[in-house]
Amino acid sequence: MALITTERLSIRTIATDDAPFILELVNEPEFIKNIADKNIHSIDDAINYIKTGPQQMYLEHGFALHVVQNKETDDRVGFCGLLKRDFLPAPDIGFAFLQRHCGKGYAYEAAKAVLDHELNAHQLTKVMAITALDNPASQALLVKLGFVFQQQLHIDGYDGDSNVYIYNR
Numbered sequence: 001m002a003l004i005t006t007e008r009l010s011i012r013t014i015a016t017d018d019a020p021f022i023l024e025l026v027n028e029p030e031f032i033k034n035i036a037d038k039n040i041h042s043i044d045d046a047i048n049y050i051k052t053g054p055q056q057m058y059l060e061h062g063f064a065l066h067v068v069q070n071k072e073t074d075d076r077v078g079f080c081g082l083l084k085r086d087f088l089p090a091p092d093i094g095f096a097f098l099q100r101h102c103g104k105g106y107a108y109e110a111a112k113a114v115l116d117h118e119l120n121a122h123q124l125t126k127v128m129a130i131t132a133l134d135n136p137a138s139q140a141l142l143v144k145l146g147f148v149f150q151q152q153l154h155i156d157g158y159d160g161d162s163n164v165y166i167y168n169r
Contacts, residue, residue: 006113010069014054019046021076034135068110077101080110082118092128129165
């Protein structure tokens with residue numbers, strides 16, 4: 001059941017039957033390059049990630065990464081949602097899309113819908129975002145959404161520094 005819908009997309013909570021999609025997404029070269037190698041190499045690893053990651057975060061915070069699906073084809077195209085990280089003072093938006101679905105405007109459409117929904121649902125006044133230093137596509141998307149570059153920050157578990165952005169309502 002969709003949590004959020006847009007003209008072309010349905011955005012819903014991640015379920016364990018999304019494991020094959022998650023396994024594919026997190027092992028794409030662009031995901032590993034721009035986000036991280038999650039060391040998810042089997043369906044069981046993907047199920048564990050879903051249960052201990054997005055599903056646990058949703059239970060604890062009421063928000064998490066969600067599956068983004070094309071409404072017309074029902075294909076899973078990516079994920080998008082808010083995350084709560086200990087090293088940031090506010091939730092941050094995260095998104096990743098299968099390479100074959102990039103360049104179609106899905107990331108902006110999903111991120112805008114998620115941002116609007118979560119700001120209202122949780123009465124948030126601030127949302128943050130993190131990108132790799134050499135990820136101009138995500139940086140441009142964040143600026144288009146109204147985020148402003150704040151600083152470069154070294155984050156444990158990531159190679160090198162990351163860009164940190166902020167969105168104030």
